[in-house]
Amino acid sequence: MFMEDHIIRVEHLTKKFGSFTANDDLSFYVKKGEIFGFLGANGAGKTTAIRILCGLLMPTSGKIEVAGFDVSRQSNKVKRNIGYMSQKFSLYEDLTVKENFRFYGGIYGMKSKDIRKKTQHYLHKLGLEKEKNSVISSLPLGWKQKLAFSVAIMHEPSIIFLDEPTGGVDPITRRQFWEMIYEAAESGITVFVTTHYMDEAEYCQRVSIMVDGRIEALDTPDNLKEQFKADLMEDVFIKLARGT
Amino acid sequence: MKSASVVIENLSKSYKKVEAIRDISFTVDKGEIFGCIGPDGAGKTSLIRILVTLLLPDKGTASVEGLDVVKDFKKIRRIIGYMPGRFSLYQDLSVEENLKFFASSFNTTIEENYYLIEDIYKQIEPFKKRLAGRLSGGMKQKLALSCALIHKPDVLFLDEPTTGVDAVSRKEFWAMLKRLKDWGITILVSTPYMDEAAMCDRVALMQDGNIMSIDSPEGIIQSHGRPLASIRTSDMFRLVEDLRSLPACHSAYRFGASIHFTPTSGSLEENLLKEALLEKGHENIEIETIRPGIEDCFMELMTGA
Numbered sequence: 001m002f003m004e005d006h007i008i009r010v011e012h013l014t015k016k017f018g019s020f021t022a023n024d025d026l027s028f029y030v031k032k033g034e035i036f037g038f039l040g041a042n043g044a045g046k047t048t049a050i051r052i053l054c055g056l057l058m059p060t061s062g063k064i065e066v067a068g069f070d071v072s073r074q075s076n077k078v079k080r081n082i083g084y085m086s087q088k089f090s091l092y093e094d095l096t097v098k099e100n101f102r103f104y105g106g107i108y109g110m111k112s113k114d115i116r117k118k119t120q121h122y123l124h125k126l127g128l129e130k131e132k133n134s135v136i137s138s139l140p141l142g143w144k145q146k147l148a149f150s151v152a153i154m155h156e157p158s159i160i161f162l163d164e165p166t167g168g169v170d171p172i173t174r175r176q177f178w179e180m181i182y183e184a185a186e187s188g189i190t191v192f193v194t195t196h197y198m199d200e201a202e203y204c205q206r207v208s209i210m211v212d213g214r215i216e217a218l219d220t221p222d223n224l225k226e227q228f229k230a231d232l233m234e235d236v237f238i239k240l241a242r243g244t
Numbered sequence: 245m246k247s248a249s250v251v252i253e254n255l256s257k258s259y260k261k262v263e264a265i266r267d268i269s270f271t272v273d274k275g276e277i278f279g280c281i282g283p284d285g286a287g288k289t290s291l292i293r294i295l296v297t298l299l300l301p302d303k304g305t306a307s308v309e310g311l312d313v314v315k316d317f318k319k320i321r322r323i324i325g326y327m328p329g330r331f332s333l334y335q336d337l338s339v340e341e342n343l344k345f346f347a348s349s350f351n352t353t354i355e356e357n358y359y360l361i362e363d364i365y366k367q368i369e370p371f372k373k374r375l376a377g378r379l380s381g382g383m384k385q386k387l388a389l390s391c392a393l394i395h396k397p398d399v400l401f402l403d404e405p406t407t408g409v410d411a412v413s414r415k416e417f418w419a420m421l422k423r424l425k426d427w428g429i430t431i432l433v434s435t436p437y438m439d440e441a442a443m444c445d446r447v448a449l450m451q452d453g454n455i456m457s458i459d460s461p462e463g464i465i466q467s468h469g470r471p472l473a474s475i476r477t478s479d480m481f482r483l484v485e486d487l488r489s490l491p492a493c494h495s496a497y498r499f500g501a502s503i504h505f506t507p508t509s510g511s512l513e514e515n516l517l518k519e520a521l522l523e524k525g526h527e528n529i530e531i532e533t534i535r536p537g538i539e540d541c542f543m544e545l546m547t548g549a
Contacts, residue, residue, distance in 0.1 A: 041410040042381040141284045167408065168284035168436050170451065171539050172546055175497050182481060197437075198411055202500035221501065232500065234411055241412040 007032045007159055007190045008053065013062035015048050022048040024213040026062070030206075032158075035181065035191040037201050040210030041241045046194055049210070050161060053192070055079050067158045080108065083152035083189075086163035090148035093137040097128065100136060100151055108155035115154075122150035142173035149180055153189060160184060162193040166200065178203055198234035207233070209240050216240050246273040249399055249430040250295060255304035257290050264290040266453040267304070272432055273445075277425055280434040281441050281538070282450030288434035289329060292403045295432070296326045309398050322350070325392035329403040331384050335377030339368055339387055342376050343394060350395030360427060361390040364420050382413045389420065393429075400424065402433040406440065418443045438539035449542050456545040461538060468536040468544060470494065471512035474502040477526040486524045492517075495547060502530075504540060 008030035015023040022045045030036045040046045051057040053066055055075030064071045067081035091100045098119060105115035123129045126146050136144060145165060153160055162181070166174045178200065185191050193204065201207050201221060208218040217224055217240055221233055228236045250272035257265040265287040272278040280288045293299035295306055297317035306313045311320045333342045343365070347354050358365075368386050371379065376387060385405060392400060402421075406414045418440065421431055433444070441447045441461045449456045449464065457464055477483050480503070487496035487505055492513075494506040505517075514531045521529050536544075 041412055042408075164408070170283035170546065171438060171543050172497070173283070178498065179484070186481075196408065196410055199500035203498065237411050238415065241410065 005032045006030065007034075007067060008036075008192070009063075009065040010053075011063045013049070013052065013064055014060050015045075015052060015057070016060045021213050023052070023059075026215055028208060028215060028218055030159075030190060030192060032190055033185055033188050034206065035185050035193065035204045037204030037207035038192060038194045038210075039201055039207055039237060040194075044210040044241075045213040046210055047163075050163060050192075050194070054082060054084060054161060081158050083155070083157040083160040084163075085148050085152040085160070085165055087145075087165065087167040091136045091144060091151065094135060096133050096135055097123070097139075097147060098132045100147070101154065104151045105154060110155055118154040122147075122154065126150065142169050142176075145169060145173070145177060146180065149177070149184075153184055157189065159190040159192060162191065164194055164196065166195065166197065174200075198232065198237055201233040201237070209237060211240055211243070216243075248272070249274040249276075250278075250306070250308050250432060252291075252295075252306045253304055255291070255294065255306055256302050257287075257294065257299070258302055263453050265294075265301075268453075268455050269304075270448055270455065270458050272430060274430055275425065275428050276445040277421060277431045277433065277443070279441055279444035279447040280432070280450055281436075281438060281447050281542070282434075283436050285452065286450035287453040288450060289403055292326075292401050292432070292434060296324060296401050297321060322395075323398045325395070325397035325400040327388050327392045327400075327402045327405055329407065331388060333376045333384070333388055333391060336375060338373050338375055339379070340372040342387060343391055346391040347394045352395050354394060357394055357396045360396055360424075361393050363423055364393075365390045381409060382416075385409065385413070385417065386420075389417075393424070397429065399430045399432065402431065404434050404436065406435055406437060414440070438537070438542055441538040447538075449538075449545060451542075451546060457541070464538060464541050465536055468541050470506040470536075470544065471510070472534055472536045472540060473505045473512055473514070473517070474499070474532045474534045475505050475517075475521075476502045476528075476530045477521060478528045479526060482524075483521075483526065486521065486526070490517075490520055492520075495543070497543065499539075504534075504536075506544070 006029040011027050013023055013026040026049065038046055052059050052064060052071060055071050055078035058072060066078045069077040071078050095103065101119040102115055123132055128143065131139065166177050181191055206220055207224060208215050224236050228239050230236045230239065248271045253269050255265055255268050280291060282288060290299065294301050294313060295308060297313050297320050300314060308320050309323055313320060343354055364386050368383050379387065406417055424431065444461065446460050448458045483503055484496055484498060487493055487503060492507045494508045496503055496505045512533055517531055518529050
């Protein structure tokens with residue numbers, strides 16, 4: 001069956017490093033505009049899978065399509081159509097806010113006029129117009145994360161990959177950040193997100209849980225809780241991760 | 245009677261323009277697990293670095309087991325264990341070599357205090373010949389804790405030991421700390437995860453270099469001061485905005501699968517709330533008055549300030 005609205009399609013993805021299997025026969029899809037939670041214990045193979053989906057690492061075997069392109073043969077087209085943000089790799093600390101927009105817009109081949117428009121749009125939205133010439137390192141972490149997210153979607157990618165985007169921020173900023181994620185999803189951007197906060201798993205439309213290189217569960221949070229007879233996603237996660 | 249292990253009085257520390265710690269005071273009792281809870285930038289790491297004598301305070305005093313952190317720094321270093329936020333063991337030494345190194349630095353042996361680390365070290369002992377740099381995140385954490393304990397410290401300082409660690413490993417780590425408490429070790433631990441407050445005897449909720457509240461987890465929950473409702477409807481996306489538009493709304497935030505709502509007044513009128521939501525076109529409305537958690541309290545303190 002051909003599914004038009006599957007923006008990520010993974011069939012039998014396997015990745016080996018020598019004798020170690022990091023991803024063991026993964027098959028799943030992500031729908032266009034969906035907020036998809038990608039969970040797993042440390043070392044379960046999430047980072048490897050994300051790197052493959054972003055076209056940064058070749059799979060050992062399997063057929064993987066992202067935004068309509070094959071990650072093995074068309075990795076440059078994949079990269080052009082996605083955005084990526086992580087807690088560790090986001091903005092250049094020694095550049096100003098404006099310079100970061102300019103730099104990333106340039107990387108994605110945007111026109112100067114469009115970069116200016118987008119910069120203004122996001123600074124206005126975040127109420128940070130006054131900070132446009134501030135160096136990133138001088139800003140609070142919560143602002144940096146909101147800016148990093150804006151920079152990651154300024155080229156209007158069809159998918160944004162968020163790798164633990166909310167680590168370390170206060171509980172209010174963490175929720176404001178999720179409101180930005182919802183807004184992006186409403187505008188049609190597909191959101192692929194990892195997190196260690198299990199309450200955030202509840203904010204996703206569907207969630208997959210990886211254990212030892214395999215996807216052991218994939219469904220809506222409500223269905224997963226029912227399936228594992230748990231009140232919270234945290235309990236589902238612990239049951240699965242401890243079960244091995 | 246309780247006696248004090250760590251005493252902090254009017255402590256301040258600034259880095260150029262940034263005030264990392266602003267005039268904070270508190271006491272940690274002997275044998276208790278004390279948690280410093282707050283986001284990045286709250287001042288947790290600066291505080292711990294002052295207490296383990298790696299950083300000088302600008303103002304105020306602090307002591308550990310009666311020893312002054314400035315004058316008696318050499319003595320303090322002998323009686324404390326410290327696990328920094330970043331993995332700081334020797335990556336090019338094996339698991340066993342790291343542990344031996346730390347034991348011999350303190351003139352002791354692994355055998356002498358093995359009982360203290362047995363529970364933890366047992367789990368990584370099968371890999372004792374492996375280089376520390378090649379361990380997984382969870383195993384590094386266990387090795388770092390073993391190394392911080394091998395000289396049988398009186399006080400253990402742990403700076404964000406569970407950051408970036410998955411929910412299962414976090415649970416296991418706290419179970420290990422509970423067992424250490426039984427040996428009489430005082431533990432001061434920092435964390436950005438609000439739910440971990442429940443594992444501590446007492447906690448300090450920190451934000452921007454200030455302490456917003458210090459109490460037992462139960463005491464903090466008791467002092468929340470507002471009724472709290474957990475609300476669900478068929479349209480969760482719209483619900484937050486609709487609740488915030490109500491005149492009776494003090495706060496509305498997502499908490500997992502539901503929204504936590506506090507009213508401006510001291511009482512929560514479930515019926516009126518339900519009517520208002522029906523009027524805005526919500527269906528399958530579920531409203532339940534619940535006890536606040538530490539995270540609710542933290543957010544209430546943040547917005548109240």
